[in-house]
Amino acid sequence: MSYLDVPRIHFAGLFFTNPSTINNFDQSYNKSVPLTNAQGAYVSVPPGGPPAGWNAVGTAQLWIAECAVLSAVGPGGTAVSGDPIVGALVESPSPQTPKTTPDGKGFYDIAKLVDLDPDQQGRSAVYGLRIFVTLPGGGGFSGLMSVPELQDLNGRVIAPNSRSSWSAVGTWMGQITEVEWNVEPASSPFLTQFQQACRQGIAVKLTTDLHQNNFNTRLTAGNMFCYGRVLGSLGPIQTGELAQVVPGRQIATPPAPAPEAMALEAAPRPQRTHAVGTKTINDRFGGGEAAPGLESAAAVPEAAEASADPSLQWNMAPAQVSQVDGGSMLHIDLGGSLLLQGTSDANGIWSSTGQFLQDTGIAAGVLTSAGIQPLANGRQISFANQYVPLNSQNKQVDLVTSSGLVDIPLEANEVALVQNNPLVITVNGTTVLQEPANGLLIGSEPFSVRLTPGASVTVQVMARQFGQPLVGQQPVTWEVDAVATQQGSLVPSTNVSLAWNGSTDANGLAILTVSTVAQDPTLPAYRQPMDSQVYYVFFSDQAGQQVGDGNANVSVLRFQSYAAPADPTWQQDVGPVLQAYARLYPGMKGLLDIGDQATVKGFATAMLGRMSLPILDPAYMPVTRDLSPAKIAMILAWLETQVNAPSA
Numbered sequence: 080m081s082y083l084d085v086p087r088i089h090f091a092g093l094f095f096t097n098p099s100t101i102n103n104f105d106q107s108y109n110k111s112v113p114l115t116n117a118q119g120a121y122v123s124v125p126p127g128g129p130p131a132g133w134n135a136v137g138t139a140q141l142w143i144a145e146c147a148v149l150s151a152v153g154p155g156g157t158a159v160s161g162d163p164i165v166g167a168l169v170e171s172p173s174p175q176t177p178k179t180t181p182d183g184k185g186f187y188d189i190a191k192l193v194d195l196d197p198d199q200q201g202r203s204a205v206y207g208l209r210i211f212v213t214l215p216g217g218g219g220f221s222g223l224m225s226v227p228e229l230q231d232l233n234g235r236v237i238a239p240n241s242r243s244s245w246s247a248v249g250t251w252m253g254q255i256t257e258v259e260w261n262v263e264p265a266s267s268p269f270l271t272q273f274q275q276a277c278r279q280g281i282a283v284k285l286t287t288d289l290h291q292n293n294f295n296t297r298l299t300a301g302n303m304f305c306y307g308r309v310l311g312s313l314g315p316i317q318t319g320e321l322a323q324v325v326p327g328r329q330i331a332t333p334p335a336p337a338p339e340a341m342a343l344e345a346a347p348r349p350q351r352t353h354a355v356g357t358k359t360i361n362d363r364f365g366g367g368e369a370a371p372g373l374e375s376a377a378a379v380p381e382a383a384e385a386s387a388d389p390s391l392q393w394n395m396a397p398a399q400v401s402q403v404d405g406g407s408m409l410h411i412d413l414g415g416s417l418l419l420q421g422t423s424d425a426n427g428i429w430s431s432t433g434q435f436l437q438d439t440g441i442a443a444g445v446l447t448s449a450g451i452q453p454l455a456n457g458r459q460i461s462f463a464n465q466y467v468p469l470n471s472q473n474k475q476v477d478l479v480t481s482s483g484l485v486d487i488p489l490e491a492n493e494v495a496l497v498q499n500n501p502l503v504i505t506v507n508g509t510t511v512l513q514e515p516a517n518g519l520l521i522g523s524e525p526f527s528v529r530l531t532p533g534a535s536v537t538v539q540v541m542a543r544q545f546g547q548p549l550v551g552q553q554p555v556t557w558e559v560d561a562v563a564t565q566q567g568s569l570v571p572s573t574n575v576s577l578a579w580n581g582s583t584d585a586n587g588l589a590i591l592t593v594s595t596v597a598q599d600p601t602l603p604a605y606r607q608p609m610d611s612q613v614y615y616v617f618f619s620d621q622a623g624q625q626v627g628d629g630n631a632n633v634s635v636l637r638f639q640s641y642a643a644p645a646d647p648t649w650q651q652d653v654g655p656v657l658q659a660y661a662r663l664y665p666g667m668k669g670l671l672d673i674g675d676q677a678t679v680k681g682f683a684t685a686m687l688g689r690m691s692l693p694i695l696d697p698a699y700m701p702v703t704r705d706l707s708p709a710k711i712a713m714i715l716a717w718l719e720t721q722v723n724a725p726s727a
Contacts, residue, residue: 082314085156085401087152087313088164089149089481090148090311091146091149091308092146093143093308093309093473094142094285094287095305096141096192096305097138104130104197105197105605109605140190141190146169149467152486154276162267163215168211168213170210172209187207188207190206196705199634201232201630204226204527205226206226207695209221212313216266219262220261224283229251230249230526231415231628234247236418238429244291244292244307248287249286249288252283253323258274258280258281262274276315282322283311283312284482286310288307288415289476292304301470306473308433308474310478310479312482319585321539323522324523327400328543329398330395393417394416396416398546403488407497416483418437431476435462438462438463443502454489454490465479498546519554520543521554521626521627523632526630529635530575530636535592537593538633539591540583540588541588550584554589554620555618555619557577558616559615573596595637599640611637613635613637614637615634647714648717671685690714
């Protein structure tokens with residue numbers, strides 16, 4: 080029942096991502112805008128230089144590094160002891176840890192990090208993250224994670240005036256549905272139990288923070304450029320679940336906290352605002368630095384500013400109740416909820432121990448008409464003894480043995496209370512998180528879709544109430560907005576429409592069809608070089624409350640119509656497209672200069688193979704993911720003529 084259920088594995092370590100940042104800025108697509116200064120050097124974000132961002136020559140790679148299993152929870156809900164699963168390596172393909180394909184003839188591609196569009200950078204997707212768990216004596220399991228999109232992006236570190244991926248936290252959720260097992264029961268009894276529980280596959284949760292995007296740290300031992308921390312969890316999935324939605328509950332910020340409880344300035348959320356009769360998206364959808372695992376920190380909230388009591392401002396926590404050994408157990412994920420303290424050196428470079436600012440005095444309870452009733456086994460939640468130092472050249476930081484997850488056995492008299500009342504998290508008696516009074520959790524996937532004129536796709540919606548499926552409902556309404564100006568003004572749009580395909584089933588799942596008109600809209604001037612438009616779909620529940628993490632519930636990248644020539648040429652058709660992307664992704668030139676005709680001809684077979692792959696494949700050429708299918712087909716047709724051309 081998701082990564083929160085048992086049996087469960089916790090691992091932690093580092094992640095690395097080096098996205099290209101030129102394409103974070105709409106104006107970078109305008110060929111008349113210079114990307115370098117007079118000396119030919121890429122310069123950081125405006126003002127003061129061309130729009131190249133903090134990592135102009137990045138190559139969009141992502142991998143996990145120096146990770147190990149720090150703890151595990153058995154089927155009975157108790158910690159595993161003496162099993163070799165604890166200490167097992169957790170890896171993904173990387174330059175340091177290449178992984179051979181089953182036929183032994185090649186290597187798996189390194190995962191790629193891709194944003195949907197410069198105007199939607201809050202849903203960074205990871206393509207092709209393949210996870211390997213290897214026991215000390217050999218054996219283990221591996222598999223390809225479904226494509227996760229960033230969610231629950233929030234402030235993480237108390238670091239005044241810091242606005243970057245280093246000060247934020249975000250999560251990726253997905254599933255490994257085709258697992259390759261190499262398990263010997265005698266070597267790891269736990270892993271045998273885990274395999275039996277994961278017949279449907281493995282649910283994956285990655286909480287990422289402290290991603291260092293300050294270029295001046297590229298030679299700083301222990302705080303290296305492009306490295307961050309990851310806290311991971313693996314658990315069993317069941318039929319009827321969505322890869323990116325916990326089939327349980329959500330404990331969020333209290334609806335109306337007292338002034339004395341507001342310890343930190345709340346991190347701005349990407350919700351719509353109204354000004355002078357128009358709606359604008361805040362800068363989570365615009366250009367900036369980088370969020371955790373993001374290409375841009377356009378979606379990163381301001382770092383938390385310290386005030387009276389910084390221990391009382393928390394981020395949302397997922398929760399779930401499961402049946403364990405004939406009883407009930409409440410699982411809560413606080414891994415992305417708690418804040419951290421940051422420190423700055425004389426050069427203005429920030430660092431953090433990674434320890435939670437508040438790691439004791441935490442309690443879980445239920446809000447009843449008589450007030451908060453603490454759960455008997457949830458009165459003393461502590462992380463103070465869970466820190467494991469990672470002394471790495473790449474990052475010196477403390478890891479957390481449980482990845483921030485908490486398991487609370489429920490007493491017999493508490494089961495009905497939890498089933499029918501909001502969950503509450505308190506710190507020394509003060510409420511910091513509270514489930515909505517109606518107990519609703521509504522999630523959807525995918526978060527982002529691509530549409531050609533007149534086409535449609537489907538999106539699934541999951542509805543739960545106090546953790547139970549909401550059956551026979553159409554639980555959300557929606558509003559569709561388009562970006563009207565480069566400043567982020569939003570206007571309602573009918574170019575994208577949604578319709579229900581029935582009501583929620585026994586699992587609380589329903590399907591929405593997302594469609595777009597066949598006739599091309601007139602694009603804003605700044606969008607014309609991109610030949611596409613982004614639309615944002617915002618869900619509201621039946622009470623009119625916005626649903627989700629504040630970002631758009633569904634983002635639609637709609638391509639304009641394109642009539643490909645019967646016989647495309649490099650000069651008129653292929654060259655202008657590929658040269659534009661060579662300009663936007665200069666880091667590719669060291670691998671393959673796609674803007675040079677002779678180079679492309681020489682590598683036509685390789686390019687044809689890469690661009691013919693499914694878009695979800697990590698080997699698919701990442702720089703062309705925001706090209707319309709019609710333009711891709713045109714380029715493929717030209718490449719085929721080069722491959723089949725007679726030799727000179």
